[in-house]
Amino acid sequence: MKKMYRPFWSYDVKKTEAWLSQMANNGHVFEKLNRWTHCFYFNEGATESRVFRIAYDKFKSPTLASTLQNDGWEMAGLAGKWQISTNRQPEETIKNSPTRDGIIKHNQTITYVFFGLLFYLLSILIAPISLAFSYIFTDEAIVVEESPYWILTYLFFALVIGLVGLGIYSIIKIAKSNKNLRDPLILETLPRGKRIDKQQERELKRSGHRVSKIRFAWMYSPDKLENWLESMEQRGFNLYRVNQIGMIFHFTTGDPRRMAYKVDYQRQPPASYFSIHQEAGWSNCFNSISNLEKWTIWSQEYKENQERPQFYSDDSTRIKQTKKMVLTYTAFFLPFTLLYTYFLFNSLSRQTGFSQWLSWGTFAFALCIFVYGSLLVKLWMYYIRLKKLVTI
Amino acid sequence: MDTQKMLKKYVPMTETAFYILLSLTTPRHGYGIIKHVEDLTAGRLILGSGTVYGTLTKMQKDGVIVVFADEQRKTVYEITFTGKQLMTQEIQRLKELHQNALTFEEDFQ
Numbered sequence: 001m002k003k004m005y006r007p008f009w010s011y012d013v014k015k016t017e018a019w020l021s022q023m024a025n026n027g028h029v030f031e032k033l034n035r036w037t038h039c040f041y042f043n044e045g046a047t048e049s050r051v052f053r054i055a056y057d058k059f060k061s062p063t064l065a066s067t068l069q070n071d072g073w074e075m076a077g078l079a080g081k082w083q084i085s086t087n088r089q090p091e092e093t094i095k096n097s098p099t100r101d102g103i104i105k106h107n108q109t110i111t112y113v114f115f116g117l118l119f120y121l122l123s124i125l126i127a128p129i130s131l132a133f134s135y136i137f138t139d140e141a142i143v144v145e146e147s148p149y150w151i152l153t154y155l156f157f158a159l160v161i162g163l164v165g166l167g168i169y170s171i172i173k174i175a176k177s178n179k180n181l182r183d184p185l186i187l188e189t190l191p192r193g194k195r196i197d198k199q200q201e202r203e204l205k206r207s208g209h210r211v212s213k214i215r216f217a218w219m220y221s222p223d224k225l226e227n228w229l230e231s232m233e234q235r236g237f238n239l240y241r242v243n244q245i246g247m248i249f250h251f252t253t254g255d256p257r258r259m260a261y262k263v264d265y266q267r268q269p270p271a272s273y274f275s276i277h278q279e280a281g282w283s284n285c286f287n288s289i290s291n292l293e294k295w296t297i298w299s300q301e302y303k304e305n306q307e308r309p310q311f312y313s314d315d316s317t318r319i320k321q322t323k324k325m326v327l328t329y330t331a332f333f334l335p336f337t338l339l340y341t342y343f344l345f346n347s348l349s350r351q352t353g354f355s356q357w358l359s360w361g362t363f364a365f366a367l368c369i370f371v372y373g374s375l376l377v378k379l380w381m382y383y384i385r386l387k388k389l390v391t392i
Numbered sequence: 393m394d395t396q397k398m399l400k401k402y403v404p405m406t407e408t409a410f411y412i413l414l415s416l417t418t419p420r421h422g423y424g425i426i427k428h429v430e431d432l433t434a435g436r437l438i439l440g441s442g443t444v445y446g447t448l449t450k451m452q453k454d455g456v457i458v459v460f461a462d463e464q465r466k467t468v469y470e471i472t473f474t475g476k477q478l479m480t481q482e483i484q485r486l487k488e489l490h491q492n493a494l495t496f497e498e499d500f501q
Contacts, residue, residue: 058453063456063472064460064472065419065457065459065460066417066470067460067468067470068460094470095462095463096460096461096462097460097461098460098461099459099460099467100460100461100465101459107405168500170466262442264442271467272445272459272466272467272469273445275421275422275423275427275466275467276421276422276423276441276444276445277441277442277445279421279422280422280426280440280441282441297464309440310438310442310443310445311438311440311442311443312410312440312442312446313408313437313438313439313443314406314419314439314440314443316406317408317442317443317446318442318443320446321442321446342498348395
């Protein structure tokens with residue numbers, strides 16, 4: 001049995017798949033993968049041309065779809081949630097193949113973890129680095145205390161630098177490979193004919209046919225944004241663009257339209273999420289940048305004699321999706337609110353004079369509690385509104 | 393896959409779940425399911441794409457369906473053995489329902 005070490009095999013699965021095919025061509029038949037040691041094991045065999053496909057399945061479906069089996073696919077190895085399947089047919093004749101969605105999602109998650117790590121390291125490094133700089137520029141003599149424990153400091157710094165290097169390498173490598181894996185997503189923000197370029201936009205602005213409105217924090221009450229956009233359309237304000245961070249809504253003044261709007265929240269949706277809605281007639285008006293918490297605004301026009309298009313045709317899926325969003329955001333905001341409330345009471349109980357109560361610290365804490373608290377209230381009010389709407 | 397647990401969770405089925413699985417006699421795309429259900433019910437039931445996407449994702453998680461990518465790299469949904477077992481049970485239940493409906497129909501007129 002031959003053992004091969006391939007440290008970052010999962011960052012570029014296409015390359016790894018090609019490598020496995022190459023190995024099969026040289027008479028090394030893939031036997032198993034140890035995902036902890038990053039080692040691939042091969043048996044000696046006859047030279048064969050084989051296609052390999054690596055998939056990552058969170059749902060752990062132990063068998064391949066029967067359509068895939070009919071196409072000649074067989075499972076070559078399982079390692080945790082990783083599945084390596086192989087096919088003896090020539091690549092051109094294979095019609096169906098295991099999906100890439102799981103890998104893209106897994107890669108994205110790794111990227112977010114590394115981003116978090118880099119952010120954390122950067123924040124703990126700011127203090128020692130700024131200290132070092134201030135010493136260099138003030139010409140003070142640096143006294144280095146002799147101590148065998150310095151080795152720990154150096155080791156720590158080596159570890160940090162190593163982690164930063166690994167993080168940057170991973171993020172760059174994964175971004176490249178994910179771009180390669182993902183289908184050229186047909187993400188049209190508006191039907192092609194209706195798109196407005198920069199030149200037209202300037203003219204519209206000059207002639208006064210353009211209206212821009214600012215909406216903050218609409219994620220916490222999406223139903224209100226939907227209603228507002230629909231009422232704008234009824235008054236002849238046609239939405240044509242939302243800025244990148246989703247705060248400024250640009251309208252042209254035109255004819256009133258019957259438009260159904262739907263603000264939807266998803267966690268790391270695959271390409272199939274976008275294609276099913278687009279095929280069902282929904283246009284994508286806005287897409288939040290982060291895929292981790294994906295906000296999408298969908299719209300669909302309907303005529304007077306038509307029924308209003310339904311995004312969610314049954315209540316249980318709609319409520320389930322809303323609940324997921326509300327709980328995620330609550331898990332994020334509630335600890336902050338409680339923490340600042342604790343700080344506030346702590347500082348109030350220590351101060352006796354009234355003038356001390358009106359200090360900046362008290363004000364800052366109160367402001368934080370107000371902001372986070374009101375977001376929480378907004379979120380849960382939205383959930384209650386939806387529940388009421390459904391049970392009536 | 394624990395079929396007993398799935399039976400408890402899925403039978404009796406919602407109309408949405410039933411028609412989604414019923415249209416998977418052959419593997420289909422997400423929008424293909426919507427169109428097929430619309431045809432089957434002569435336009436009575438038009439499933440929302442958000443509902444179909446949400447239900448398919450849940451079913452995939454439960455091992456009732458599996459996915460693969462076709463030539464255009466589009467996601468195709470296929471029913472699993474567990475899914476077929478669920479449908480057999482549900483169809484049995486519906487047959488009984490149908491039989492009883494026919495027997496006692498007149499008494500309500």
